[in-house]
Amino acid sequence: MKLETDEAMRLSSSNAEAESADAFLQRLQRLVQIAGSANALAKRSGISQSGIQRYLKGGEPTRKMLITLAECTGVSLVWLMTGKGNEVERQAPQVKDDDVYAYVPLYDARCSAGSGAWNERSRVLVELSFTRYSLRKKGLTPSDLACLRVDGDSMTGLLEDGDTVMIDLSRNALEGEGVYVVMLDDHLYAKRLQRDFDGSVRVISHNKEYQPIIVPRDRLAELHIIGRVVWAGGWMV
Template identity: 55%
Template structure:
């Protein structure tokens, strides 16, 4: 996967790691056996951000972290490492047979950047990779995988919510202003990730998280020039 985040630092004795081949999808499957991803991270003795990077394929987990994550749910380490054999250990609390292809839905990540400052959408963008999400987690959020896409953010106007280089998932089914939230919008042929807020007079404020950037206002009579591409629903976590 085309991500540039640094890998997790390992302590002495934690240099055993796994192959990347499908590992992120299997770690996600185990994490989703927990009540929440936060609980899964705590069980693994890792930060939530670390778990999210493993699932995104951005970092290589330490053996002991995966072992803790698996042991609590009686999941086979061999299955996590290779994908071969049964997911659950013999005698474990086997919930159901797991077919990875059925469990996961995939969201295309495009080689285009959403400008959070001054960039523009790149026409004819190519798909870099597919981001794996459990179908259950998407359904829980009320999302249709066929209406999702992912791009990266440029600039710092949405710090501290979105940082330069962050990957965001857009729900194209939410292309109208439902309420104050972060949307990807097209305005004057430029694409921006911004917070939108409707005003009493019908105008829409386009707000940057970074206060060094001024709030823009689109008057009611010019709302036709404001195209909402979709709502940002994920940026390393549901938002």
């Protein structure tokens, strides 16, 4: 990638005046097509949706963002930056687009009782593969999924420190008792949610050493549900 980056920068400088903005935007649209949608491209690259939309409206990505976009879609960086050469120089995207596996991004934001945050600075660490059949059997859409890691012992016995959870981002409203990833007071948590008769919501830890947090009905707008936890995995040793 280092040689390709240097070559892209050299060609980009020599062709800067000749390259039209429209041609570059067409290549960005091609990345959206490869990913399946602008939302899917944002999830795959770890770039915020607002950032992707800004680029699609003519904003200029930094070199770091261009490298990220090229790597996550499998296109040639030289082609993306300059329009020169072949669009694809490696075969990885063909594997990612196969009919057997779907690839769910694992973000570096951690579910914690501290300073974790789900924000534009989150980046994709790796993509975890799941069979499309297993996701379809559970009624899950790959583009709606994301993975995070659990931090701390508040859910021990159910979710351990360092476990990975998959969340369905489309299920971002309380639809019944279950484990959700939520943002509350600028902190990110994986907790069990339970609605009380008075309309308030209990944010419950599995570890009984932690007392439930009660979110009154008039403060429910402050409880931001990121998504429902639909899968969890971790080491047994």
